[in-house]
Amino acid sequence: MPNIEKKSFDALVVGGGIAGVESAINIANNGLKVLLVEKDLTIGGKMIMLSKVFPTLDCSACITTPKISEVDRHPNVTIMTNTEVLHIDKQDKHYFKAQIKEKARYVDVSNCTGCQLCEDACPVVVPDQYQYGMVGRKAAYIPFNIASPRVASIDIENCSLCGACEKACPTQCIDFTQEDKEYEIVVKSVVIATGFNLxxxxxxxxxxxxxxxxxxxxxxxxxxxxxxxxxxxxxxxxxxxxxxxxxxxxxxxxxxxxxxxxxxxxxxxxxxxxxxxxxxxxxxxxxxxxxxxxxxxxxxxxxxxxxxxxxxxxxxxxxxxxxxxxxxxxxxxxxxxxxxxxxxxxxxxxxxxxxxxAMANEDPKTMFKADTWKQDEFAFAQQKDLFYTPSLSSIDGVFLAGTTSGPMDIPDTILSSGAASMEAIRYIKQAKVEI
Amino acid sequence: MEKKETFKIKRETHTVSQRVKDELKAFNQIRRKILEAIGEEELNIPDIADKIDMSKEETMYYVMSLVKFNKLQATAMDDMDEYYFYKIKE
Amino acid sequence: MKQKIGVYICHCGGNISDYVDVDKVKDVLAKEDGVYVSKTTIFACADSNQKEMVADIKANELDAVVVASCSPKLHQITFQAVTERAGLNKYNYVHANIREQVSWPHSDNKIGATEKAIQIVRSSVAKVRLSQAIEPIEIDTQQAVLVLGAGIAGMKAAISLAKMGTQVYLAEREHFIGGRIAHWDVLCGTEETGKELVTRLYTDVIANKNITLYTGAEMVSSGGSKGNFNVQLKLKPRYVADVCDDKENIKKAIEVCPVEVPDEFNFGITKRKAIYHNFPSEYPQAAVINMDDCTRCGECEKVCDKIDLSQKEETVEVKVGSVLVATGFDSYTPGEGEFGYQAIDNVITLSQYKRLLAISNGELKWNGKKIENVAYIYCVGSRQVEGENKYCSRYCCTATINTALRSNDKFKNLNHFHFTRGMRTYGKQEVFYHEASKQGHVFFQSYGDDPTKVENKNGKTIVKINDILTNRKELEVEADLVVLVTGMVPRAHNTIGDILKIPKGRDKFYNEIHMKLRPVETVIDGVTIAGACQGPKNIVESINSALSASIKSYSFVSSDKLSVEPIVAKIDENLCQYCDACTTACPFDAISKVKSGSKDVALINHTVCKGCGMCLPVCPTNAIQLITFSDDEVENMINVLANEL
Amino acid sequence: MNSKLNARILVFSTDKISDPAIDMAGLLKLHYPPKVYTIPLPCSSAVKTKWILHAFEQGFDGVFIAADGSDCPYGESCTEKTGDIVKRTHDIMKEKNIDPMRLKMAAICSVCSESFVKQVKSFDEALIKNKNAE
The missing domain is CATH 3.50.50.60 (FAD/NAD(P)-binding domain)
Incomplete structure (x- = not known):
């Protein structure tokens, strides 16, 4: 296969919502290298979309954004957005191989300043998924103001290839020659923080x-x-x-x-x-x-x-x-x-x-080899040892953060992510193999 | 520096679907109709919907999109405190 | 004096800008002496805005920064970091709180709010103008953690810390570990019993060389702070030799003991002796004499030579970098007569009922009478309309359903009547409620202002409710046993919180700094909280919070050095006429007398000084200044705030 | 409401105890007069008499010390020490002919938001009454 790069990390965190972000920060704060993979264009998950949060009525964005900036500039965390985890295979006692696919954004992220001139120029209007279709958005767009990364992206399925965005971009960061890119990742442990569906x-x-x-x-x-x-x-x-x-x-x-x-x-x-x-x-x-x-x-x-x-x-x-x-x-x-x-x-x-x-998000099932990833009767991730190690999944070395294992509110999600990351750190520290 | 035109390269491998073309055309027509309907006036959603003969919910979607794209702006609310009026943004 | 100050005023997505005219604030500040840039921003804390701010500070070569946004408790650290990333020292940053102390409390007065915001930001500028770069002080750290409480949360935290290589002192006030969970049979959601779970945890605790377990250990004092706590633990003796393999004679000793008192392990439904075991798989597996109960008759000593009534109380001191508090909860004790408690003899608490189920075999009996109809009364001590406990205790609905369902496994012919205030079997626990309904349990519901009543009528115990599920029909059940579902309350006997100065919330449980941002940390640096001492939690939630707390405690001790705030007091030797007033005022013994040239002066030890400032006002010559709170800084702020715009 | 009718009050709060309570008053949308300005200090027993007198000289009508009380993280002596500061300052105020009622102290615990609002409101009223009487 062309276009495959190999990389290695101590931990792979799947999902860039508040659970994944919290887990990544905890693990990275202990000097370990983390890859945080998010399938959407921005991290922040559902929490960044909320208005205020109960019972304190804090503005949700105000609580989410500091965590997001912390993870974003953490020297031990690599974040990949618009990226899907295809497979995670356990190799032996202490390491995993993962295939991930970074989808083309058609924008050079390092040069985009988020000026939104491409957005102004784009003639195509489609329902804005971040506003649940209540208004439109352009085919060249930034998800929302406090998105991270706050950079543009081209919705190629709805793009008319008129070139207006490319002409408007002052930093010439629009690049239609980009292609999806696959990576092979080697990690010592995995945290699943794929959240829930409505x-x-x-x-x-x-x-x-x-x-x-x-x-x-x-x-x-x-x-x-x-x-x-x-x-x-x-x-x-x-x-x-x-x-x-x-x-x-x-x-x-x-x-x-x-x-x-x-x-x-x-x-x-x-x-x-x-x-x-x-x-x-x-x-x-x-x-x-x-x-x-x-x-x-x-x-x-x-x-x-x-x-x-x-x-x-x-x-x-x-x-x-x-x-x-x-x-x-x-x-x-x-x-x-x-x-x-x-x-x-x-x-x-x-x-x-x-x-x-809140319904189970069954995405993780497709990532692991058949029958290794176990679910409970409601399709949430199975907690193998409920009381002793609540964050342990059916696979040793794969830990569960947040609503992956069942519905919970934000405080419980943060605590569950703390638990998952503590277990992951312990697991990584006990891993003797160098990868 | 000369701008590269990568969208032309993409055209060689990617065909823009008929749906995208149709929707683009439709949106441009609706936009023109809404802007014409409002003209110099200030209208609320039911008025605009009436004038361009479109359902109120679709009108809402397009008017709100035009507000978002800075083509329209909301002004005051009616006496009954029910509907906002919209006018063309200078 | 700083001359290129940057001022950034946050809209906070409407939280501020809905009430404060932020553009006006920006314009006024732009004209302020020393202010070079004055800008507004929608979300100052958003990453893109932080990046912009860094670029802006660099591009304009600013020398000091003020951000006016929410409380400094939330974002002061965030923007200090922004300042540092832009190449400035973090003490060249001052935070202005215009949300919690302006836009929100004055949302009824937009003009007043805007004026106040302007004044507060101006006074912050007055302060930052005088700011200087300060470097942090490094202190040596004790790479050890004290975990208080050896229930499931404490044990789990101790184990995970120990596995990371940290030295852990695990101190339990009781002579037996396991806390609340040791009492219970099969736990909800698994086939595991409380005893089994505690056994697994204890086995890990004992096997780990990094853990030192103290039982009968009570914290008596604590000194020092983050990185360096010195904690005194008072160890109550067991009065039985530590290594006691003489099981037969211990058994005899218990037999001969003449004292009988209610057994706490069974919540008083059985009796124990003054010398006693807890339960068959208790940990540590050693008997203990409770000296409060003992009459010192000496009978036990005669039959067992492992008994040693001469054992003395000891005090040990542990030096740790962090203290993790997992002291759990008390069960609410109903008042006399509350739902018939202590007034009617077949009214017991859920805890007592659970132990009764555990120790009964064959037929379920209470006071010799066979039990068929069990009435459960929910929310006893929780969601009080009159009383102080306004909160929901969270675990009890599910615990009751689980107990009721499990009781059917052991005893046939039990009828269950649940007198609820609305079932709260949240999440997956809902299936147990569903199962109970399917099995024919009867559920009633009342509102808080019209509670269920328990009455004794001609020797019969009657439970009455105006049931809202049947159009408020008055319904009655004759109960053989009434089980009061008591909630969780904060520990009544808990000197730890007082010694460590952990703040409490409205519900009187220990309070975290922020429920979502910092849920296991307290305002006392280096002290973390886990489990139900913070508020009602079930087992999984307690374990999760224990692990979260241990990761935070670990961050205080993972390295042998820790940076501390350099906000300390400084003595001007020229003004000092050493009089000892400051030495006496200092609660940390940080000030001593030294010779400076020919005269005596006070010297402040900067690694011990906590920067409280208690020494400042007592100095007769005004020789002491607190860094960042100097006379100039405070008085300049006052100058701004005292005058109209 | 005309905000000019309010007295100008300086509050010395404390970072860990009383300032969080004042924050929470905002969070709970409890209203109090807007001319109440806060300077947070580490501890209420760090307030210098000099600062209080300076505030009066500069035009503050009242100074309110939102003391740590028994919750002080720095030690139990805080209440007593803060009390001493107030007493000493009251004495000097009398000498200088400043009405001692213009300096007030109350222990505000970290959740005493309602108490804080009540205290500053009544202090505000008392100060206005006092001012009008002059």
């Missing part, structure tokens, strides 16, 4: 997501409320109206055998309460109703945060949602079983937010 609400047709335009997911609402938001205000995507009666549907895709997911996603109650509090701030006249089965505010300061939300006037209704229908003016009719009243009730809202659950 539940796809199209799987519950009675909630009308996709057909009713003012039914959105909680991640879309997160974008509405974030500093790097798509509309600059909270507006209905269906017609631009400022909503004043918003409903939250908890447990969308969680604790629901009909979609094959019996478990609780652990984060939705709290992020919904947080969003509701932020909405009360952004839209002081709005009513916010949260439909729930049980409120699970179990972490440090969470219950107090829930009580605070009740105090602010957020309406909590213990009820199970039956059906959501779109009305002619774009409003939504919500039919639910009110547990307190013990009967079926109808209500009207002008925006419905589906608090979607």
């Amino acid at each position: 539940f796809d609400p199209l799987k519950i047709p009675r909630y009308s997501y996709g057909s009713a335009k003012n039914v959105i997911t909680s991640m879309e609402m997160e974008r509405h409320l974030a500093p790097t938001r798509p509309y600059n205000h909270v507006l209905r995507p269906g017609d631009g109206k400022m909503p004043d009666n918003i409903a939250y549907v908890l447990c969308t895709g969680s604790r629901d055998m009909t979609v094959g997911n019996p478990i609780c996603s652990q984060i939705c109650c709290m992020y919904s309460i947080k969003q509701a509090q932020l909405l009360m701030g952004a839209l002081p006249m709005a009513d916010v109703t949260i439909y729930y089965i049980n409120i699970r505010s179990f972490g440090k300061g969470f219950e107090e945060f829930y009580e605070q939300a009740k105090g602010m006037g957020i309406n909590f209704v213990k009820g199970k949602i039956g059906q959501i229908d779109e009305l002619e003016n774009g409003d939504l009719k919500v039919r639910y079983e009110d547990i307190n009243q013990g009967k079926l009730v109808e209500s009207k809202h002008d925006l419905v937010v589906l608090s979607v659950g």
Whole structure:
């Protein structure tokens, strides 16, 4: 195969979200060499996309970015974005060979200054995946303002090859001759931090997501409320109206055998309460109703945060949602079983937010040799020795950070990443072989 | 320094799909229609949608994209506190 | 005097700029004496902006920098590093807090907030103008860690530190290790028992030469700081020889002991003697005499020569670079009469119920009566409406479900009635709740303001609820046993926190610096926290936090040198008339009397000085200045802040 | 609200204990008068009388020492020492004809945000009343 470079590191960290970043920093701080591989154009994962975080209401970007800059300039960390891990094969007791593919960005990263002139010049508009399709972006684009690296990239699938970007670029860093590049990496240990996927609400047709335009997911609402938001205000995507009666549907895709997911996603109650509090701030006249089965505010300061939300006037209704229908003016009719009243009730809202659950990301399965990577019954990574070494996967030397092993919130993710990196360091230090 | 034109090299191996060409054409038409519809006025999303005969949600997407690309800007909100008006950015 | 100062004002993505007119701040500052650049930025902390700032400082050849953004507790270090990357000394940087102390508390007053922001940034400029380059002080580090508490978190932390080659002192206050987990049978989510898990950990602890285990060890004092803690541990004797293989005679000694007291290991549902073992696989495997219970009758000595009542308390001193606190929690003790506790004889706590299940065989009985209907009352001591504990204890819903499910493995014909405040079997634990429902457990729910009631009616114990799951119907269950699901509370007896000065949160558990950025560090440098002493956690969460804490503690001791802040006090020998006021005021014994020429003067030991400044105000001749808080710096700041713009 | 109606207050806070509480007041969006300015020090028993008098000379209406109290990481003597500073300064203030009520001290623990806000609000009111009475 052409274009293959060989490199070696002490640890390979797969996934550049907060778990991967935290793990990489911990390992690198101990003098070990780390390769951090992220399949997206930027590191930061889901956390960098969030508005504020519960229960402190810190701005999420403000907490993520220092970690990101720390990892970015760490002398012991090499970061590869837009890069996929193809295979990881355990060679013997203490080392792994990995095949990775760095996809062409068509931009010379070292020379791009992030000036966005290519973006201005590009004529092509496609839905912006970082804004969940709520606005467009160009085919030549920077993911978002606080992306890392904050450099341009060409979406070749949607590029019209008009050359406008190349002509506009002041540093001549656009380069359409770039090709995908494969590397063979040798490492002593692996940390899997591939995170989770959001539940796809199209799987519950009675909630009308996709057909009713003012039914959105909680991640879309997160974008509405974030500093790097798509509309600059909270507006209905269906017609631009400022909503004043918003409903939250908890447990969308969680604790629901009909979609094959019996478990609780652990984060939705709290992020919904947080969003509701932020909405009360952004839209002081709005009513916010949260439909729930049980409120699970179990972490440090969470219950107090829930009580605070009740105090602010957020309406909590213990009820199970039956059906959501779109009305002619774009409003939504919500039919639910009110547990307190013990009967079926109808209500009207002008925006419905589906608090979607956290589902397993099964990417790691494809990276390892068949049957070596084991999953639990919910497709999350199996924890081989749950209490003694929670971060150990089914493969010795491969450790699990963050939501790879199950849903968890940010504080737990950070702690789990600390555990995974401590175990990885110990494993690496015990490795006698020089690679 | 002479600019290299690598996009021309790429054209030799990569064919731009018909979908991309069609969408580009469609976007340019919609953009023109929206800008024309607004003209000197300030309009909200339902007004624009009416004028260019497009669904409100699609209108929202394109208007918001044009705001993002600095072609349009939001001005005040209507008396009912429901909709923002948009005008062409100078 | 710095003459090319750079000022950067952060929008903080709206957190600041929504309330403070940052452009106005920028414009006013641009005109300030010595300010060379004044700019705003959306996210000062974003990497691209940090890089820009570095380039800007270099390009403009700035000699000092002020960033006005969030609290210095979050980002002062970040921007000191930026300053250093741009080739300046980090003490040529001053941080202005215009978020936590301006935009947020004054979000109701935009004009006032903007004015205050301007003044604060101007005063920071006044300070940075006088700033000087200072080099850090290096100190020798003790490459050892003291781990307090040998429960699962403490043991796991000790093992992982020891495996990294660190010397570890593991101190447990009790005579037996294992903390809370040693009591439990099969743990939720596996087939492993608490006993087995503790056995695995203990085996590793004992096998590792880097770990010194002290039991019966209580911390009595601590001196020094990060890199160099001197900790005194008081060791309570066992009064039984350390190496005791005389099992038969120990057994006899226990038999002859006339004292009977409630056995803590079984939460008082059984009795033990004053000399006792903990449980069959206790660790260390050696009996102990509790002198508080012992009447010193001497009967045990007569039958066993391994008993030595003359053993004396000892004190050992350990020198460590870091202290890792894993002291765990207490179970909430219900008040008398709370849900019938201590008023009705078949009301017990979850802990007692779990031990009852463990020690019972055949039929499950309480006070001789066979048990069929078990009522569990949740959130006892947690989520209190009236009481102080507002928090949720996190582990108890799952622990109760697991106990109830497992009890069916051992005892048939048990009926389970769960009186909940809404089940919180979060994450994968949900499946156990689902399983319990499938097996026919009955679940009720009430809200906090309308709690479940336990009553004694004609000798029967009745549990009553206005059940919101059935339209607030009043429902009753006659229970053979009422189990109070008690939550976690901070340790009542915990002098460690006081000695080490670890701050506590609103919930009275130890507080971390930042839940997400620095979750296992405390504001006391070198002291880390792990497990449930920080807040309720289950086993996996405790282990994760223990490993995270150990990686931080390791960072304090991994090298034999550590840099410390050079913020220390300095004596002006010309002004000093040695009077000993400063020596007396110093809490660290850092100041001594020396000869300087013909006169006596005070000398400050800079590696011992912590820079607290307690010596400053007591000096009658104003001979002491604290670096970065000199009279000039403080008074210049005051000059700015005291006057209208 | 006219911010000119507020008194100008200088707060000496401490890095590890009272300043975090003042930060948390902001985090909790608790409001207090904006003319409250903070200079954080390592410890409240480091405040020099000279600085306090300087603040009055320069035009501050009041000085508030947000003391560490028993939480001080540098030692338990902090409360007593800070108290001594206040006492000494009060004596000098009397000599100089500065109303001693213009210097106030209270222990503010690291989570005492509400207490801090209450304290500065009432101090602000007392100072304005005092000023108007003059």
